[in-house]
Amino acid sequence: MAQEKTYKIAVIPGDGTGPEVIREGVKVLDAAAERFGFKLSYNYFDWGGERYLKTGDTIPKGGIDELRKHDAIYLGAIGHPDVTPGILEKEILLRIRFELDQYINLRPVKLYPGVWTPIKDKGPEDIDFVVVRENTEGLYAGGGGFLRKGTPQEVAIQESINTRFGVERCLRYAFEFCRKRNKKKTLTLVGKTNVLTYAWNLWERTFYEVAKEYPDIKTDYAHVDATCMWFVKNPEWFDVIVTDNMFGDIITDLGAIIQGGMGIAAGGNINPEGVSMFEPIGGSAPKYTGKNVINPLAAICAGMMMLEHLGEEEAARAIENAVIKVCRDHLKSLSAGKMGYSTSEVGDLVANYT
Amino acid sequence: MAQEKTYKIAVIPGDGTGPEVIREGVKVLDAAAERFGFKLSYNYFDWGGERYLKTGDTIPKGGIDELRKHDAIYLGAIGHPDVTPGILEKEILLRIRFELDQYINLRPVKLYPGVWTPIKDKGPEDIDFVVVRENTEGLYAGGGGFLRKGTPQEVAIQESINTRFGVERCLRYAFEFCRKRNKKKTLTLVGKTNVLTYAWNLWERTFYEVAKEYPDIKTDYAHVDATCMWFVKNPEWFDVIVTDNMFGDIITDLGAIIQGGMGIAAGGNINPEGVSMFEPIGGSAPKYTGKNVINPLAAICAGMMMLEHLGEEEAARAIENAVIKVCRDHLKSLSAGKMGYSTSEVGDLVANYT
Ligand SMILES: CC(C)[C@H](C(=O)O)[C@@H](O)C(=O)O
Numbered sequence: 223m224a225q226e227k228t229y230k231i232a233v234i235p236g237d238g239t240g241p242e243v244i245r246e247g248v249k250v251l252d253a254a255a256e257r258f259g260f261k262l263s264y265n266y267f268d269w270g271g272e273r274y275l276k277t278g279d280t281i282p283k284g285g286i287d288e289l290r291k292h293d294a295i296y297l298g299a300i301g302h303p304d305v306t307p308g309i310l311e312k313e314i315l316l317r318i319r320f321e322l323d324q325y326i327n328l329r330p331v332k333l334y335p336g337v338w339t340p341i342k343d344k345g346p347e348d349i350d351f352v353v354v355r356e357n358t359e360g361l362y363a364g365g366g367g368f369l370r371k372g373t374p375q376e377v378a379i380q381e382s383i384n385t386r387f388g389v390e391r392c393l394r395y396a397f398e399f400c401r402k403r404n405k406k407k408t409l410t411l412v413g414k415t416n417v418l419t420y421a422w423n424l425w426e427r428t429f430y431e432v433a434k435e436y437p438d439i440k441t442d443y444a445h446v447d448a449t450c451m452w453f454v455k456n457p458e459w460f461d462v463i464v465t466d467n468m469f470g471d472i473i474t475d476l477g478a479i480i481q482g483g484m485g486i487a488a489g490g491n492i493n494p495e496g497v498s499m500f501e502p503i504g505g506s507a508p509k510y511t512g513k514n515v516i517n518p519l520a521a522i523c524a525g526m527m528m529l530e531h532l533g534e535e536e537a538a539r540a541i542e543n544a545v546i547k548v549c550r551d552h553l554k555s556l557s558a559g560k561m562g563y564s565t566s567e568v569g570d571l572v573a574n575y576t
Numbered sequence: 577m578a579q580e581k582t583y584k585i586a587v588i589p590g591d592g593t594g595p596e597v598i599r600e601g602v603k604v605l606d607a608a609a610e611r612f613g614f615k616l617s618y619n620y621f622d623w624g625g626e627r628y629l630k631t632g633d634t635i636p637k638g639g640i641d642e643l644r645k646h647d648a649i650y651l652g653a654i655g656h657p658d659v660t661p662g663i664l665e666k667e668i669l670l671r672i673r674f675e676l677d678q679y680i681n682l683r684p685v686k687l688y689p690g691v692w693t694p695i696k697d698k699g700p701e702d703i704d705f706v707v708v709r710e711n712t713e714g715l716y717a718g719g720g721g722f723l724r725k726g727t728p729q730e731v732a733i734q735e736s737i738n739t740r741f742g743v744e745r746c747l748r749y750a751f752e753f754c755r756k757r758n759k760k761k762t763l764t765l766v767g768k769t770n771v772l773t774y775a776w777n778l779w780e781r782t783f784y785e786v787a788k789e790y791p792d793i794k795t796d797y798a799h800v801d802a803t804c805m806w807f808v809k810n811p812e813w814f815d816v817i818v819t820d821n822m823f824g825d826i827i828t829d830l831g832a833i834i835q836g837g838m839g840i841a842a843g844g845n846i847n848p849e850g851v852s853m854f855e856p857i858g859g860s861a862p863k864y865t866g867k868n869v870i871n872p873l874a875a876i877c878a879g880m881m882m883l884e885h886l887g888e889e890e891a892a893r894a895i896e897n898a899v900i901k902v903c904r905d906h907l908k909s910l911s912a913g914k915m916g917y918s919t920s921e922v923g924d925l926v927a928n929y930t
């Protein structure tokens with residue numbers, strides 16, 4: 223009998239409701255593994271706010287190298303009400319993205335049937351696009367500093383650092399992704415070429431250069447401000463979007479809300495040649511912690527993306543179909559406390575349908 | 577008999593549909609002046625794409641000083657399909673904002689009764705807030721450059737330059753504005769403190785320092801990404817928002833769409849001690865040019881803001897009430913070509929009701 227394939231998963235449940243939603247995610251992943259004949263072995267990491275408050279430590283020495291030994295990382299949520307904002311985000315989340323060179327943040331924006339969207343007259347056929355966000359440079363590079371800090375003459379500079387190397391690999395990923403997705407075969411660059419004339423000149427030049435290698439892909443461009451309007455007014459215009467780190471952060475949250483909110487939105491931090499990390503994109507939701515009311519679907523969808531990334535396409539599709547069934551036939555709402563089911567019941571439902 | 581007060585207005589109709597909507601704006605301004613007993617004298621400037629294509633010139637020598645001789649500037653739209661994007665924006669629009677030190681971009685987001693919003697379950701009582709956008713620094717300062725341009729090792733840097741001076745005067749304006757508005761007396765700083773730790777540290781520090789002088793104003797903070805979600809999901813949470821130039825650009829376009837779109841959204845570029853400029857925020861809409869189908873209400877609302885700024889509060893309220901009547905009792909839609917009225921008919925209606 224052939225040896226079953228085993229994937230080593232690093233699990234970082236994190237803060238707040240992170241552990242609760244990850245528990246349901248693991249339940250569903252195990253159900254899928256069982257059904258589709260592969261194995262998942264999990265190593266848990268207790269990184270997050272609690273540990274930081276106890277030890278003063280965010281990621282212990284050697285921690286990043288531990289992550290490298292895995293096939294993928296499954297993250298719950300980072301963020302603790304008693305920790306100054308920025309510390310955990312920068313020293314855990316952003317540090318992993320940067321050190322593991324997860325240079326793509328992949329955010330599907332897909333409205334499932336039966337899911338409530340706050341925008342009028344749009345259905346699942348209108349809201350189905352993917353944002354490819356650069357994930358390792360731009361304004362997130364941490365460049366900048368203060369001059370005369372604390373004086374009336376203070377200057378604070380924040381630099382968006384963009385490299386041909388970083389921009390090009392992100393664009394190539396987006397073109398390839400658009401080709402494989404094979405929907406409208408249209409890639410839209412979202413930027414601000416008319417004002418940020420250094421950063422977006424590099425992006426635009428590289429975009430049209432790389433585009434020559436993809437004659438089958440139509441290219442388009444939109445300013446980031448106009449894009450926000452179109453997400454609400456004409457989301458059906460988009461197929462695949464590529465943008466920088468900061469604009470990607472902004473438009474993907476807007477994308478999350480039109481696809482039904484934090485209860486369902488998931489994303490992948492991808493290094494195509496390395497170790498990638500998958501996460502629900504909502505926060506740690508402290509006020510719902512331990513109440514068994516938070517929606518685990520976003521974490522479950524992150525798990526689904528992880529399986530797809532690992533090559534288990536069939537299992538991923540089974541989870542997606544189970545999520546669609548649960549949204550359509552069961553949940554009253556995707557919001558915490560209003561689902562008509564508890565966190566663990568939702569996990570059970572999806573696991574059963576998978 | 578007392579001499580009537582006369583305001584000198586510099587008018588820049590600009591490109592595309594700019595002249596058409598400004599014509600209706602002037603019609604309404606004149607009606608208001610007539611009724612409320614003041615005068616407006618207009619000087620027209622032909623700056624824009626046509627002039628640039630003919631002469632290669634954007635603003636002629638001495639042009640900015642000409643503007644300084646006026647009480648206010650009334651702008652149509654800048655942007656021409658045959659001119660490389662960026663040139664007219666930077667050399668006309670942004671140049672005026674910077675040289676006249678119009679350090680506030682004021683954007684009321686108000687849904688009038690009867691106006692269609694693309695978001696569900698929200699009405700005029702929910703969508704009524706104001707964004708105070710810093711208008712002269714941040715990423716718009718033009719800082720940055722290229723290293724090894726055109727090579728595989730290229731680096732493009734775009735700098736967000738924030739000064740204590742610039743941030744503080746913007747925050748003070750916002751606090752004062754919030755006090756005068758006297759609605760929820762809540763000022764929300766919108767930023768990205770957890771990642772852009774130089775720029776937003778300065779903003780945040782200054783925000784809480786200045787706040788001490790305004791004990792009657794409640795302060796709040798939201799990340800820019802979350803703010804975009806809340807604009808769509810819970811716009812009723814906001815009263816006055818203050819943010820930087822780039823984030824302000826993005827969130828005000830989103831604000832425009834929830835208040836009914838480009839047909840109605842107007843803004844002011846304000847130098848409280850100098851010459852301010854008022855504009856509809858939609859573009860030059862080349863495809864509708866000369867067809868008498870574009871909606872002039874945004875330009876009319878810009879005119880209303882201009883009168884308010886000049887101290888003609890009563891006249892401004894009369895225009896606003898006229899706009900409300902026209903939206904509620906006449907227009908079928910705010911979109912170009914779908915209003916059920918022509919551009920000039922809409923101008924006539926508002927002028928008659930004023
Ligand atoms: C938590 C925060 C640092 C993060 C980001 O800004 O990237 C989040 O908003 C996201 O989009 O994953």
Ligand SMILES: CC(C)[C@H](C(=O)O)[C@@H](O)C(=O)O
Nearest residue numbers: 416417447665666669825857
């Ligand atoms: C035209 C463009 C330069 C401008 C800006 O980015 O400020 C516009 O989007 C605005 O918001 O007034």
